[in-house]
Amino acid sequence: MASSIWPKSSKVRVARSLSAHSVMGLVISALMFIVCLSGTVAMFEDEIGWWENPVQAPVASVSPEAAQTAARNVMAQQPDTTHLYLYLPRDNWQRFVIGGDDGLETATAAGEMSGGYETPWNDFLIHLHYYLSLPTSFGMIVVAILGVMLVAMAISGFLAHPRIFRDAFRLRRKGQARLVQADLHNRLSVWTAPFTLAVAITGAMIGLFAVVAMVLAQTSFDGDNRALSEAIFGAEGEIDESPAALADVGAALITLEEVAPEASPFLAIVHDPGTASQHTTIYGEHTDRLVYGEMYEFDAGGALVGDSGFTSGEAGKQIAMSTYRLHFGDFGGLAMKVAYFVFGLALCITVAAGLNIYFLKRAEAGRGLPRLEAAWAALVWGSPALLAATLAISLLGAGMVALTGIFWLGALALCALGLAVKDQVKTARWMRLGLGVSLLLAVGVHAVRFAESYQWPHVWAVSACFVVAGLVLVGRPLMGLRDARSTSPHHLASSRP
C-alpha cells in the first residue's frame, strides 16, 4: 500500500482519545441507545400515529371556508381556549387535525370534528425520545446532555481514529469478532457523521435552549428569562379580552395564497380567539429552506400584518428555526425520512457495536463479562421488541402511563434475563424472535380492531411494512435454530447412515 498523504497521528494522543471515547461510551451507552432507537422509530411518528387510530378518511386539502367552519366548531366545543389550532393536510400527511387548549381531534374535509386523535403509543414513543419518560423539563435537559455527549463521542472518536482514510471502505464480515465489530462501528459512524452531528447538535440545541436562556438572563438580561426566546420567536402582545366575532381564518388563508403563493400553509393558530386582541398566525412551508416554516401574521379580518423573518430575517432566527427539520429529517418527503431511519439504525448499530468492542477486548484479555454481554444483547434487541410489544398492547386499549411502565420494567426484566441466561447469542435470538412476533401481533390486533380502515392505502402500507419486518425477524431465528440443529454434533451423529 502506498504511504498516506495525511500527517501521522500521535500514538499517545490516539490512545488517550480512545480511552476518553471508551469512558464516555461506557457511561452513557444504554440511555444513548434508547434515545437513538426511539428517535429512529419516531422518524415515522406521523405515519404510525395515523395508523394507530385510523378512524378518519384521508383529507387531501381544506378550503378556506372549511377551515373557518373548523375554527367555529372548535370554539363551540372549547369556548375558553386561549389558542385555536388548525393542522392542515400536507402532501405526506393527509389529515386535518383541529383543537384548542383542551385537546385535538381529527376533522373532515368540510371542517366537522370527527374525534379519534388519541394515539397513546405515539405519545409514549415521543415522550420516551424527548424526555426518556422523565418529567418534561428535567427529561429534556437529560436528553440534551446525551446529545452533547454524542457530539463529544464523535469528536473523541475522530481523534482516536488514525486510519480514517486508509480504512475508509474496509468492512470485515468474518474473522476476529472484535475487528468485525470495530469495522462496523468505525465505518458506519464515519460515513454517517454528518447525520450524527446534525441530530446530536440540533437535539442538544432544542433541549438546552431553556438552560442557555436562563444563563444569558443572568449575565446579559437582568434576570429576564424570556428575553432570548422573545428575540428569536417573538412575543405575545397585550391581551384585550373584550368579546369579538371569531377571527377570519379563511380570509387569512386566501390572503396568504395571494401574497406568498410559494408558502404551503400547514398550521394556522388563532391567538386569544373571540377577543378584541385576537390575531391569526399561519405557518407556511418553504420547500427550498430548512426552516420549520415562515410565520405569517394576520389581523382578525384576515389582512396580512407581516412575517417573522424566519426565511429572510436575521441569521439567528433562521438557524434556530432550522433545527426542527434538520433533527427530524423532515425536508424532502418520505424519501428523506426513510434515509434518516436508515441512518438512525446505523447509529443504533454504532452504539451497540461500541460496547460490543469493549466486551470483546475484555474477553480477549481473559476478563470476559458474559453475563453483562448477554444483558447488553437483551437491551439492544429487547428494546425494539418492547416497543413493538407496547404497540400491540396499546392497540388493546392500554394508556401511555401503562405503556411507559411496561417498557421500562420490561427492559429491566429482559436485562435480568440476559444476566441469568449468560449467553448473548441465545438472548439476542430470543429477543429478535420476540420483536418479530410482537410486530405480527400488533398488525393482527390492528387488523381486527380497524378492519374497515384497510380501504386506505396508508393503513395497509404501514401494516405491510410491519408484517415484512416481522416475518424476516421470525424467519431468521427459526432458520438459525434449524441450521444450528442440523450442524450440531448430536444431529450429525443421529443422521449418520
Added chain:
Amino acid sequence: MTAFEWSLLASAGAASLGGLYALYAAWREPGRPFHVLAGWGLLLAGLGAGLIANGDRGLAQVCVIAMAGACAFFAVPMMRGIAPPVSAQRVREGAADASAARRSPLLAALSGVWTFLLSGPVAGIIALLASAGLFKALRAASVSIATAGASAIIAAVMLWALVSTLLLIEPRAGRRSLYAGAGLVLGFAVAFIPV
C-alpha cells in the same frame, strides 16, 4: 422547483455518488491521487449544486444522498451476514483486573465519580459561561440578540462536548482538575465581565 432546479438537484446527487465511487476506487487501488481529488471535488461540486438548486434544503438533501450511498455500500455485505460479537477466547476463571488490583475499590470509585463530575456538569458550566461570554462579545460588536443567542446556544453545545473530551483525554486527575478549575474561573470572568 423549476425543471432546471430539479435537474440540477438530480445532477448534484449523481455527482455526490460519483464522488463516493471515485474515493472508493482510490481506496481500492492506492496511489491514484487523481481519483482522490476527483472524489472530493465531485462531492463538493454536488453540495454546491444542491445549494444552488434548492437552497440550504438542497445542501442537506445532497448530504443525505451521499450518506445513503455509503450506507448502501456497507449494507450489501452486512445483509450477507456478520460474525456475531462472540470472542473466540474463553474467559479465564479468576483472572483479575490488574489495574483494579493495584487500587482500592473505594479510591477507584471516588476517582470515577470525580471524573464524571468534571467531564459532565463542570464541563457544562464552563461551556455555558463561555457561551455567555461569546454572547456578550457578539452583542458588543452590534450583532442582533437573535443571532448572538443562536451562536451562544451552538457554542454551548460544541464547547461542552469539546471540554468534556479534552478533560477526559488528560490522564492525570490532578491536572484534569486544575484545567477544569482554570476553565471555571475563565468562564465566570468572560460571562460576567461588564462590556
